[in-house]
Amino acid sequence: MIQWWQILLLTLYSAYQICDELTIVSSAGSPVFAGFVSGLIMGDVATGLAIGASLQLMVLGVGTFGGASRIDATSGAVLATAFSIAQGIKPEIAVATIAVPVASLLTYTDVLGRFSTTFFAHRIDAAVERFDYKGIERNYLMGAIPWAASRAVPVLLALAFGGSLVESLVAGVEQVQWLANGLTLAGRMLPGLGFAILLRYLPLKRNLHYLAFGFAITAMLMVVYANIQGLGGAVASMLEPVNKLLPEDAAVAFSNNFKGLPMIGIAIVGIFLSVQHYKNSQRTVVAAPASSVESEEIEDDEI
Structure with missing residues (x-):
């Protein structure tokens, strides 16, 4: 059973982690950090780190450019750790049955959070034309609200009302042994998948x-x-x-x-x-190119 204060702390952390990832970038929004914090709140840091590290390795080679969205492995780590510790679910099964589906579903709330901030962006543009510096600061800070809500609201609803659903789902999975074994294997393979994605985009040919x-x-x-x-x-x-x-x-x-x-x-x-x-x-001195026109080609290690 997840206590009310644990739900509150996990929800507050979920709201903060996405803002940290977008602004401060202190790594507090990483899956392994989320596993550590969630494990600390739930009273089992080892399980939290195991789940967070698995998801961290899974998204090693995954990044976003411009307005692109990616799976929210951090929120997945929070929910998987909470339910794994509260209901005694194996970490591998928690990663496969909870973390990965949640990380995929929260892509939609990520998109919702992104386009909701355009409202405040237009208000900032109007404040710039009026030289309203206080208005610029106020709307900039208010723009964090939809971002925080895009993570906090799903996590809050899942922790408050999803316990019985998760418990029945995992109980049904564990009754079908071949399915449980398959999900356990899939959970253990995800870090290897993350390394494969990372190696795919690294300049390995010349290194x-x-x-x-x-x-x-x-x-x-x-x-x-x-x-x-x-x-x-x-x-x-x-x-x-x-x-x-x-x-x-x-x-x-x-x-x-x-x-x-x-x-x-x-x-x-x-x-x-x-x-x-x-x-x-x-010590290396790079010679200037002979042509006055700078090449716009992107090398494979600059992607």
Whole structure:
């Protein structure tokens, strides 16, 4: 059961996240951040991060240009996390049955929010002609209302009235084992789909060596740290009989949690390559083109 204060906080966050994405851009509107906040509100941060990270990977290669709309994975992460924790739904099934359909449906409210703001845009144009600076500021801030409502209202209605519907839907899905297994598999495949979309739009043809290098570094670091984790487990098992002979306050504690180390190693390698690329770009002098007319061709890494 989702409590009223949890519904209120999730609704307020949903209203804020889209405004943050359009203005401040602090990453508070990203799916993984939405999973973290929703998990914190619902009391299970691990489940929230698992769902948010899955949706974040799914939309890695998805972007918008101009007035284009895309699926709202952030709101999908909010609802999937809330219902997954409140009703004990597996994260993979929550992603496939709740997050993805919600993210797709909220494309329509995104369009509604976009064209609703044109009302305030015309008022701003009129205020500019009158040199009404207060009117410009006021209408600019009021333009955030339809944007916030485009996310807050659907999330509020779903959390307040959709609990029984989601519960019956998931219960029916889990009774059909092959369907539940298929949705679980689909939920686990979505991050891979996100990577495939991202790789499709990256300039891989001329940077294939970097892709191979990153794959090799990842594989090697995972092997190295897996061995370190095994070594830590062996040391912990060796200390266990010693601790039995010692007083409780003198026991030697040992933690062998090395699960985050591969990503730390990859991040360090990434920072090193970024710094090297920056230094090389500072030293490189690009010659001016012979023609006075600047080329308007868009390179594949500028899309």
